[in-house]
Amino acid sequence: MAVTYSGVVDADANHGDGLAGKILVDISNPFNDDASGLVSTSSAAQQIAAAAPGSADVVKALNTVFGHVLAKGTPLDAFIAGDSADAKSVVTAFLQSLELRPLGAAGLQAASILESTGLLLMGLARNGAGFDVALGAEVR
Numbered sequence: 001m002a003v004t005y006s007g008v009v010d011a012d013a014n015h016g017d018g019l020a021g022k023i024l025v026d027i028s029n030p031f032n033d034d035a036s037g038l039v040s041t042s043s044a045a046q047q048i049a050a051a052a053p054g055s056a057d058v059v060k061a062l063n064t065v066f067g068h069v070l071a072k073g074t075p076l077d078a079f080i081a082g083d084s085a086d087a088k089s090v091v092t093a094f095l096q097s098l099e100l101r102p103l104g105a106a107g108l109q110a111a112s113i114l115e116s117t118g119l120l121l122m123g124l125a126r127n128g129a130g131f132d133v134a135l136g137a138e139v140r
Contacts, residue, residue: 005029005044026059031119038116043111043112044060044115046109059081061102064078077100077136079103081113
């Protein structure tokens, strides 16, 4: 679902049964108008899951990487969250094909944490780190 947060649930609802059995990758962040806070206490991914057919699987991914940083093709960490192991496996393979390192952040309940991480990244960018910043994790 590569749409802004304000349109993501409507896009989900407009496609209805066409999304049955699909994996929906939510890349959105529910930022307020000036991206200084989140507009919702529930995650965009959870809202999408609630509006999607029951057989659709939602995975939160790519919301913590600025698009222009992703376009550079530099190996990056990509955090993901979702309830379906099969869907996360498919998204993991896709991210690996882009030469990203997918790191699972738990179930879909962790999507709100990833959205807060997107907000953190925006704050870092605006307060001196610049918009070429990316977050990573050292896994030992």
